[in-house]
Amino acid sequence: MGEEANCNVAMESAAPKENGHTTGGAAAEAKAAAAWAEIAVTDAAAVPKPTPPPAAVAVDPRLQGISDAIRVVPHFPKQGIMFNDITPLLLRPGVFKDAVDIFVERYRGMAIAAVAGIEARGFIFGPAIALAIGAKFIPLRKPKKLPGEVISETYVLEYGTDCLQMHVGAIEPGERVLIVDDLVATGGTLCAAIRLLERAGADVVECACLIGLPKFKDFYKLNGKPVYVLVESREYEK
Numbered sequence: 001m002g003e004e005a006n007c008n009v010a011m012e013s014a015a016p017k018e019n020g021h022t023t024g025g026a027a028a029e030a031k032a033a034a035a036w037a038e039i040a041v042t043d044a045a046a047v048p049k050p051t052p053p054p055a056a057v058a059v060d061p062r063l064q065g066i067s068d069a070i071r072v073v074p075h076f077p078k079q080g081i082m083f084n085d086i087t088p089l090l091l092r093p094g095v096f097k098d099a100v101d102i103f104v105e106r107y108r109g110m111a112i113a114a115v116a117g118i119e120a121r122g123f124i125f126g127p128a129i130a131l132a133i134g135a136k137f138i139p140l141r142k143p144k145k146l147p148g149e150v151i152s153e154t155y156v157l158e159y160g161t162d163c164l165q166m167h168v169g170a171i172e173p174g175e176r177v178l179i180v181d182d183l184v185a186t187g188g189t190l191c192a193a194i195r196l197l198e199r200a201g202a203d204v205v206e207c208a209c210l211i212g213l214p215k216f217k218d219f220y221k222l223n224g225k226p227v228y229v230l231v232e233s234r235e236y237e238k
């Protein structure tokens with residue numbers, strides 16, 4: 001599997017920032033269209049500029065509730081990081097369900113054999129999506145958690161470095177896989193997950209995250225795989 005690639009980010013549209021997160025909702029109509037971003041990331045030495053959005057697309061009213069339920073905590077876990085906390089969303093079952101449902105609506109019927117969730121927060125959303133679309137769930141874990149034979153990938157985070165591991169044999173060559181996490185910042189974690197799965201022969205269809213940090217989107221390094229994001233993060237405390 002490959003080198004990390006620079007990428008081209010092509011969002012479906014820009015969206016309004018009412019409470020900080022970029023979301024849909026009724027107010028979206030005036031300013032922008034899509035509450036979610038489908039971000040196509042290409043391998044690229046010669047990366048074209050992002051293409052302008054096509055015509056406005058329909059806005060999903062559930063996205064405003066999802067955005068509202070995410071808390072931004074300044075300077076956690078260290079100075080300068082605006083931490084996007086999904087735990088308030090988890091306390092609201094209707095909103096939690098909305099988030100899962102949106103992903104399920106997108107991925108149902110796409111012949112996805114496996115959902116790979118990234119530890120830890122990908123474990124919150126991944127299994128629910130997997131069960132709903134009839135796929136198996138594969139945990140991609142931090143080091144020294146899995147008891148069997150593993151393959152590993154290291155990566156760089158917004159605030160440190162880390163490593164992901166997967167059990168050998170969890171995926172069959174050629175199986176279509178969706179990767180799920182709560183948030184994409186630099187894309188380093190997703191990139192490591194893609195590399196890990198592709199080394200095992202998986203066909204990675206897409207990465208799905210609740211939240212995207214817009215300040216990084218021009219720098220995603222995701223080996224040509226698309227990332228589907230429900231809301232963009234705000235950069236200030238609500």
Ligand SMILES: O=P(O)(O)OC[C@H]1O[C@H](OP(=O)(O)OP(=O)(O)O)[C@H](O)[C@@H]1O
Pocket residue numbers: 118119120121122156157158162181182183184185186187188189190
């Ligand atoms: O796009 P990136 O820059 O790679 O960052 C995104 C990753 O960072 C967070 O996890 P974290 O590593 O903090 O681990 P945790 O879920 O175990 O807290 C988040 O849940 C993503 O997995």
Ligand SMILES: Nc1ncnc2[nH]cnc12
Pocket residue numbers: 081082083084085158159183185213
């Ligand atoms: N700003 C952020 N909030 C929550 N999780 C993160 N992972 C990387 N950056 C993050």
